[in-house]
Amino acid sequence: MSKILVKAKKLRRVYVSGEDKVEALRDANLTLHKGEAVSIFGPSGSGKSTFLHLLGAFDRPTAGEIFFDDQDLFAMSNEALAEFRNREVGFVFQFHHLLPEFSALENVALPLLISGQGRSQAFEKAENMLTEVGLAERMDFLPVKLSGGEKQRVAVARALVHNPRLVLADEPTGNLDSATEREVMDIFSNLNRKMGIAFVIVSHNPFIKKFTDKHYDLIDGRL
Secondary structure: OOOEEEEEEEEEEEEEEOOEEEEEEEEEEEEEEOOOEEEEEOOOOOOHHHHHHHHOOOOOOOEEEEEEOOEEHHHOOHHHHHHHHHHHEEEEOOOOOOOOOOOHHHHHHHHHHHOOOOHHHHHHHHHHHHHHOOOOOOOOOOHHHOOHHHHHHHHHHHHHOOOOOEEEEEOOOOOOOHHHHHHHHHHHHHHHHHHOOEEEEEEOOHHHHHHOOEEEEOEOOEO
16 A cells, blocks of 8 residues: 555534634545545535645645645644645646636746746746647647637646646536546546546546546535
8 A cells, every 4th residue: 555645634624704604524534645546526515625725735624634744734834835835736726727828838837937947947847748738739829729628738737747746626627528528537547647646636527436546425524
């Protein structure tokens, strides 16, 4: 058995607005091994996105713990957490969020440039990643010239260009037709095997189960 990468223990997240309280997660637990792919299913409002945001340290739990490679994430400072996110986590959203004025290549290179890498190195890594997702012939195109599936491939390349150990995908095929959905999931599966990256994919579509090692249902805030 490969080493444990992520251990989430008794996660609880409560949102407070005035006198109202919404418990999005309650006693949620997850063990994710290095290079493992898991999928999480549930209807809208079940807490799937909240769970991903906690795993990626974009939010802090009301209660509970998350360990990444045996390190307690929420014992870290905000500055250390920001560095952790930049170094270890890639995030793929339902909507690709590409910058329209930049080419596919520039969109993928941008996170590396922001992190301080040199231009030539950043663009070389971006070219390699776009080739990996099948867009070698489209990397100079602006997003408006790309299909929906191609835009999502660019988003995948951008999430993986810094070689994270964990990729979190929030409904990554929610806006795609069935054929394009399969293409994107094939890319996830191939990168998972080839690069050894762990994936957590949340969705409402049971089709995705066939591409992951394990699947969970998120019901009433519990996995």
